[in-house]
Amino acid sequence: MSNEPNSDLEPRKGSPSPRLEEAEFRKRFLNQFRDPAYEPLKVELEKVADAAWDAYAHSRKSPQTRRAGPGFADPEYALSSDWLAARQAINEAQARHEDKNGPFRFLLINGSSRSEHTCPGELSKSYRMVEIARQVLEQDPGTSVNVLDLSRIASEYGRHIHPCKACFSTSAALCHWPCSCYPNHSLGQIHDWMNDIYPMWVESHGIMIVTPVNWYQTSSSLKLMIDRLVCADGGNPDPSSTHGKHAKEAKEIEMKGWEYPKHLEGRLFSVIVHGDTEGVENVRRGVSDWLKSMELLPAGALAEVDRYIGYWEPYATNHPAFERDEAIQQEVRNAARTLHESVLAKREGRQVAAGSRLRQARVK
Template identity: 65%
Template sequence: MPLTPKPGKAIKPRKGMPSPQLAEAEFKQRYNDQFFDPAFRGVQAELDKVVDIAWDAYDKSRKSPVTQKAGPGFSNAKYDLSVNWIAAHEAVKAAQLRHDDKKQTPRILLINGSSRSEHTCPGEMSKSFRLIEIAQEVIETEFKVKVDILDLSRLASEYGRNIHPCKACFSTAAPLCHWPCSCYPNHAMGQTQDWMNDIYPLWVAAHGVMIITPVNWYQVTSPIKLMMDRLVCADGGNPDPTLTDGKDASLAKKIELAGWDYPRHLAGRAFSVVVHGDVAGVENVRRSLSDWLKFMKLIPAGPSAEVDRYIGYWEPYATSHAALDADKDIQGEVRNAARELATAVIETRKGRMVVAGAELIDPRQK
């Protein structure tokens, strides 16, 4: 059912940052940089026509050049919604139906958080991916649960894979952050090929999620952080962009202050986190991921499902895979984490796993 805004206090959004708007010459220079390869010189006349069209789209801010009426189910059925967002919205709805269908085999999403791959500059696969394969084998062979793999290393190794940064709409007002995200694609800005519209349904369809990741400079990896930030809309985001007339910041503030219910779109899914490192930071990264997932109302699968370990502690990076080969204990711990997650998923689906306090309402939402 569409949300109905109540009367709220009007607050004017703060302004004052310098404009990032480019002049035509600078825009065209940047646009042409993607055709630096001399092979493009033979079609320069055609490229000039293309860049003129791109400039016109940028200058006139054609973020969503193809739209259609929102239709039934939205607060403003006549509002023009981006066809890209409608497709993402329908994919999320279909994923939720699969998730809720008790006749469907349970699904677990395994996420490789490392950006390392033999298909890019490192020239070698990541240890995280190897641990993903260990978890996958256990879940599929021992529990007959379906597995989806989200390999975030493809951000660096596959053409046209992008996760654009979160614009922090939520910090202006919760209803301004749409579920799924409506900030991208932005065709006027060239911010296209955004992967998140494929990633959202994977999270929604999953009954359990396992993240396996290394530590990068005491923090989560760049791909993990990009995904985390863009999942903010899953935790309190607005499923009806027509409610805020698209991106009307003033209206969104008014709606939030009138009372917002902060819907948790991923609540109730079980999770497991495995973090590995070589010199420092594993406990902090594991804790930050676990805290993030619990804040979104996902449920810890159990004590064995959260692991932080060092592989080849202070040993050469060149021999890190050999260190993993020799470390049978971490391999066993990953298997146990997978078993605990799969068990939690199965028991929850059968109504036999009781989570104390699941029905409690937080006194503080945001």
């Protein structure tokens, strides 16, 4: 609860407008059809460009909507059909997560952007580690293993994770769970993968992230997903309460008192970070700290690994270096076994997370 003056909640403005004139918009839109195969369709493409410009000019972010209905703060508010479908998928995933008679569900995430299906011409060591972990987990017939291969952002047509717009920094109540920023049809920001990824996280009992070090950080594909999961950590499950992206309304709601719901709390995690020359310790700590901040639980000491493979050796021989390093392969197996053991113990009530019933002294 706060007594902030109402003027302090006015959204600050002042950055240059990104709006395009029609000529520049059409140039950019039609640029995606430069292949000579489109030449016979020039007249038709001009008509498509007309329709695209109309959608852009009138900012039709969500051209298909439905009445929110019962259970929402404003039942009459028109919510995006895309968002409602994403919400339904998350609710179904949560039911699978809570099903005590269902399988133990694991999500293995390949954080590398490298694959043989595009420019690098070779799969990543991260993917090979994910496969090692998958083989371990699938030895238990009572498990269900889902692999999220983030390299597909770089190699698959129409596969995107659009960047986070940092709505949370304006107000927690403005950051919707699941994210309502995308798709934005008027800006051509479509095919956003996150609406498929959110349910993968929600249904899981155990999550393993395997990532290389890219310039002292995670890969760009993994960082995109990390940023877009901010809505899982305190995000607002009811966009009708802020009437979409109404910043001042969201600020007012937050200042009345916000509970910061932890939508992924209690899931167990494992993190494996590998590098060639530098940065593994900091990246592993950064990813682990991020997961703990969302109140996911570390599976155990052996489930967190940071190692160098082929330290300062030629990149051209990095796969032979991995194949020779039987220790790192065994560490991946041990991480998977630790995650599996921890998930089983949690369901059986044998895992004790000391302090889990205590309320945080500070909220985000």
